[in-house]
Amino acid sequence: MSSARILSSKKSWTIGVIYSDISLIGFEHPFFSHILQSFKSQVERAGYEIVMIVSKLGNSELTYLDWCRNKKVDGVLIVMGNINNPNIIELVQSDIPTISTDIVMPNLYSVISDDYKGVELYINYAVSKGYKRIGIVSGPFSARSFYNRLEAYRNLMNQKGLTYAETDIVVADGFGYDEGFVVGEFIASLKDRPDIYLVTSDVIAFGVIRGLESKGFNVPNQIEIVGYDDIDFSKHFTPPLTTIKQDTAKIGFQAANQLIQMIENPTQKKQTITHVPVEIVIRETTK
Amino acid sequence: MSSARILSSKKSWTIGVIYSDISLIGFEHPFFSHILQSFKSQVERAGYEIVMIVSKLGNSELTYLDWCRNKKVDGVLIVMGNINNPNIIELVQSDIPTISTDIVMPNLYSVISDDYKGVELYINYAVSKGYKRIGIVSGPFSARSFYNRLEAYRNLMNQKGLTYAETDIVVADGFGYDEGFVVGEFIASLKDRPDIYLVTSDVIAFGVIRGLESKGFNVPNQIEIVGYDDIDFSKHFTPPLTTIKQDTAKIGFQAANQLIQMIENPTQKKQTITHVPVEIVIRETTK
DNA sequence: TTGTAAGCGTTATCAT
DNA sequence: ATGATAACGCTTACAA
Numbered sequence: 040m041s042s043a044r045i046l047s048s049k050k051s052w053t054i055g056v057i058y059s060d061i062s063l064i065g066f067e068h069p070f071f072s073h074i075l076q077s078f079k080s081q082v083e084r085a086g087y088e089i090v091m092i093v094s095k096l097g098n099s100e101l102t103y104l105d106w107c108r109n110k111k112v113d114g115v116l117i118v119m120g121n122i123n124n125p126n127i128i129e130l131v132q133s134d135i136p137t138i139s140t141d142i143v144m145p146n147l148y149s150v151i152s153d154d155y156k157g158v159e160l161y162i163n164y165a166v167s168k169g170y171k172r173i174g175i176v177s178g179p180f181s182a183r184s185f186y187n188r189l190e191a192y193r194n195l196m197n198q199k200g201l202t203y204a205e206t207d208i209v210v211a212d213g214f215g216y217d218e219g220f221v222v223g224e225f226i227a228s229l230k231d232r233p234d235i236y237l238v239t240s241d242v243i244a245f246g247v248i249r250g251l252e253s254k255g256f257n258v259p260n261q262i263e264i265v266g267y268d269d270i271d272f273s274k275h276f277t278p279p280l281t282t283i284k285q286d287t288a289k290i291g292f293q294a295a296n297q298l299i300q301m302i303e304n305p306t307q308k309k310q311t312i313t314h315v316p317v318e319i320v321i322r323e324t325t326k
Numbered sequence: 327m328s329s330a331r332i333l334s335s336k337k338s339w340t341i342g343v344i345y346s347d348i349s350l351i352g353f354e355h356p357f358f359s360h361i362l363q364s365f366k367s368q369v370e371r372a373g374y375e376i377v378m379i380v381s382k383l384g385n386s387e388l389t390y391l392d393w394c395r396n397k398k399v400d401g402v403l404i405v406m407g408n409i410n411n412p413n414i415i416e417l418v419q420s421d422i423p424t425i426s427t428d429i430v431m432p433n434l435y436s437v438i439s440d441d442y443k444g445v446e447l448y449i450n451y452a453v454s455k456g457y458k459r460i461g462i463v464s465g466p467f468s469a470r471s472f473y474n475r476l477e478a479y480r481n482l483m484n485q486k487g488l489t490y491a492e493t494d495i496v497v498a499d500g501f502g503y504d505e506g507f508v509v510g511e512f513i514a515s516l517k518d519r520p521d522i523y524l525v526t527s528d529v530i531a532f533g534v535i536r537g538l539e540s541k542g543f544n545v546p547n548q549i550e551i552v553g554y555d556d557i558d559f560s561k562h563f564t565p566p567l568t569t570i571k572q573d574t575a576k577i578g579f580q581a582a583n584q585l586i587q588m589i590e591n592p593t594q595k596k597q598t599i600t601h602v603p604v605e606i607v608i609r610e611t612t613k
Numbered sequence: 614t615t616g617t618a619a620g621c622g623t624t625a626t627c628a629t
Numbered sequence: 630a631t632g633a634t635a636a637c638g639c640t641t642a643c644a645a
Contacts, residue, residue, distance in 0.1 A: 040333070040395075040396055040398065041329075041396045041397055041398075042328075042329040042330075042332035042333045042338070042397075042398060043329075043333050045329035046327070046329045046330050046333055051329070065359070065360075065363035065366075065367075066353045066359035066360075066362055066363045066366075067356055067359045067360045067363055067558070069354055069356075072352070072353035072354045072359060073352075073353075073354045075353055076352035076353045076354055079352075079353075079378070080352075083380050088377065088378065088380055089378065090375065090377060091366070091375065091376065093370050093375055108327075109327055109328045110328055110329075111327065111328075111329060216562065245562055249562070271354070272559050272562075275503065275532055275536070275563070276562070276564075277563075277564030
């Protein structure tokens with residue numbers, strides 16, 4: 040029986056997954072669940088299975104680390120995490136092999152998209168269309184990716200000698216369509232604003248576009264919008280969304296391989312980042 | 327340590343989940359993953375956690391039942407399953423508490439939408455709009471729900487004295503958008519056909535609509551389409567999709583409660599079906 | 614009531 | 630090599 044095997048040997052053939060650390064995002068989230076799906080397929084090929092880490096074991100509350108030690112998980116994947124959560128910090132500092140497809144911190148191996156490149160793709164595209172004033176809509180900074188993309192924007196704009204006003208930056212109050220809609224209405228109310236925006240998440244972008252339309256604006260004719268992620272639905276949206284495509288399949292795949300390697304050949308943990316390429320896919324929310 | 331607890335007591339505080347038994351559907355599928363999410367939240371509240379059942383344990387292949395005995399799971403949820411799979415049959419016949427949000431079979435407790443009612447809602451709606459000829463697009467019969475909805479259609483049409491030709495029934499060759507697109511093109515090629523169709527899955531319906539449009543048909547003006555599921559995206563599709571809404575949150579919730587009750591008060595298993603209400607939500611793919 | 618020992622199924626160690 | 634046995638950490642049953 041497998042619990043006896045785990046008890047007696049050191050290996051559980053199990054990988055813990057931290058998924059909803061920063062928000063109430065569930066399996067139905069197209070971006071994160073796709074990474075998880077890809078990761079899962081790959082680790083299963085190697086004989087491992089995944090377990091969602093919860094802060095409860097039977098009936099008592101546990102820290103992530105205690106939970107993992109209890110379960111004797113062989114490694115853990117952080118699909119998304121809050122770098123300020125003491126639970127996460129403790130886990131990452133421990134000797135348990137850990138990989139993340141989201142956050143970056145000391146002792147943590149990360150496999151993430153090249154956000155700098157993603158934003159650069161956008162800015163170059165906007166510049167190539169003749170824009171001087173280039174806007175951005177971010178999501179909450181509790182997610183590293185939103186923070187990073189905004190930083191990349193600031194750096195790149197400066198570096199390229201483009202000026203931007205703080206009002207050209209809008210931050211949505213959540214991760215979903217509804218919060219995007221509010222942003223769309225807000226942008227529509229601006230008397231003076233950029234005519235192109237990067238919205239650093241497709242699902243927020245959908246909301247922004249509909250919010251804009253609700254106020255009578257046409258996308259892309261009056262305002263152009265570029266999304267970020269390229270989730271399945273983006274191509275079926277109307278108008279089909281121009282977006283920065285993240286390769287979720289590859290992110291999950293590489294994270295799995297990397298983690299398995301760490302488990303099977305343990306070494307000193309250190310901060311290392313693997314960047315997965317992004318590309319811009321031009322559809323119809325830009326002209 | 328938890329493996330010691332499992333070994334020594336009979337309880338593992340773990341519920342096995344069978345998810346991809348009939349197709350390669352992953353976490354990113356909006357309908358099933360939402361049921362799973364809701365189920366998961368509810369069982370976690372009671373101190374249980376979920377484990378995805380795979381046919382591999384470490385390195386050896388196992389049947390579902392052997393896997394469950396090995397893991398000593400307290401119960402299992404079948405999110406979707408193939409009733410002809412001997413692995414499923416064996417598991418359901420065993421003494422392990424089992425619940426399904428999909429299939430129906432002896433010794434199995436099922437919590438599913440009222441498909442008969444769902445189809446009736448559609449037919450009544452079509453009739454109320456003056457239609458005599460009423461079509462349907464199904465998905466593969468390996469999924470019980472598709473089969474059942476089509477049966478409901480045949481029964482109800484007969485019962486209501488409406489006639490239908492076998493050519494008014496189209497079955498898609500898969501679960502996705504692409505297979506729907508092919509169906510849309512096919513329907514567009516028909517010289518004689520119904521002017522309204524129920525497509526018994528939203529994601530297939532999206533494909534059908536785009537396939538129709540690709541051949542120059544306007545939805546809803548030339549053909550009206552009703553979907554089934556009401557996934558998140560249906561309201562953001564263009565045109566927003568008229569559809570039969572399934573209450574995935576309630577399905578997952580009730581399945582969780584029911585299974586926990588079976589685990590904590592074991593009784594003889596028997597076939598029982600809990601029907602969860604559906605409703606029609608009228609948007610713009612119908613006039 | 615509190616404490617002690619047996620046992621869960623597998624692996625790993627240590628004799629033979 | 631092959632086989633017996635201790636150890637894994639926790640629960641539970643039984644004794645004091």
